[in-house]
Amino acid sequence: MIRTEFPEALYLLILIPFFFIIHYIYIKKKKARLNNLVDKELIKTIAPEISYGKLWTKFTLLNLAYAFIVIAISNPQIGTAIEKSERNGTDLMVCLDISNSMLAEDIKPNRISRAKQSLNNLINQLNNDRIGIIIFAGSAYVQLPITNDYSAAKTFIDVIDPSMISNQGTAIGEALEIANESFGEKNKNKSKSIILISDGEDNEEEAVSIAKK
Structure with missing residues (x-):
């Protein structure tokens, strides 16, 4: 049986989808600004190091780290809980x-x-x-x-x-x-x-x- 000492901490995991939404909006706006200023082909030539795929990979890893930290805070415990019960007889x-x-x-x-x-x-x-x-x-x-x-x-x-x-x-x-x-x-x-x-x-x-x- 798996239980957590602080189950309320797991509610912090709800924030992860919002992080992805915010990051998606940020990337989309960043690409739009660059495309308005410089031609796409020129961007590839003068700044080949810009990779949106790498940005997403880095962001995903950060969210995984965040999730593990939240789970660690909740202090998961594996084992059997022993409960005493009194039988009236x-x-x-x-x-x-x-x-x-x-x-x-x-x-x-x-x-x-x-x-x-x-x-x-x-x-x-x-x-x-x-x-x-x-x-x-x-x-x-x-x-x-x-x-x-x-x-x-x-x-x-x-x-x-x-x-x-x-x-x-x-x-x-x-x-x-x-x-x-x-x-x-x-x-x-x-x-x-x-x-x-x-x-x-x-x-x-x-x-x-x-x-x-």
């Missing part, structure tokens, strides 16, 4: 079903292990985002409050096990409600998302209404 709350049905091995090694692997892969892709974890079965509670400590998040994910909640069920509605409350009132304009991982169906109609919030 997203607040993510993960609602993970840890009911006994998640131990099914129809997905190897089993459903909950595969879900935990996917969450770890997700964390590897986060950048300036925050993540929290809600686990649920027959009831729901916060396993990890929302944080940007990705190492801690992975540690909490690794220890998740269905034995953490004894009462069985699929309390999706309760999990979504807790997740929604976990975002808090701060940073209302920040992007927020809830990721639901479950293999069951929720019989509570409130789950749909909570998800729409």
